[in-house]
Amino acid sequence: MGLPDKKEIYTYEDYLNWPDNQRIELINGQVYLMTPPLRIHQKISGAIYTQFSNYLKDRECEVYYAPFGVKFTEKNEKDIKTVVEPDIAVVCDKSKLDNEGCKGAPDLIVEITSPSTARRDRVEKFNLYEKNGVKEYWIIEPDLKIVNVFILQENNRYGRPEIYTEEDKIKVYIFDDLVIDLKDVFS
DSSP, X not given: OOOOSOOSOOOHHHHHTSOTTSOEEEETTEEEEOOOOOHHHHHHXXXXXXXXXXXXXXXXXXXXXXXXXXXXXXXXXXXOOEEEOOSEEEEOOGGGEETTEEESOOSEEEEEOOTXXXXXXXXXXXXXXXXXXXXXXXXXXXXXXXXXXXXXXXXXXXXXXXXXXXTOEEEOTTSSSOEEEHHHHHO
């Protein structure tokens, strides 16, 4: 089964009926087809996932990697018009987890940009994650070997980013004692 006939706004119900072999994100009812990631994207994602996974072993929070659906609702579950697949998601409230992924904001999200996703990651997803209360949002730019880390402030807005390069270590805001070594990520 292919995508439904062209409509102005799609819903989670539409999303559930799309083919399993096609990665699709739904943002505010708009469809975004996802292309297979580049090898460097997978390498960076795997390195970050491994560091989070090792740290979270035998702890309350869980880390997931794409494809892992994150659903945001406006009013009730029937009104879901946004389902994204972040590259990495850390969820500490297990009541948000269901068989399809996460309902509501993960505590931390990592997006690794590519030429086809950079604008969406920097603008649309930035605004989406801020609006829905994702506490920590990382945007990784593989070509520049830079990580921008945004922390949700008391006013429910992201502050100025902390910017890290391949020689740096990132102190993960949502945990007291986790540091991600970017030499391992970008090597």
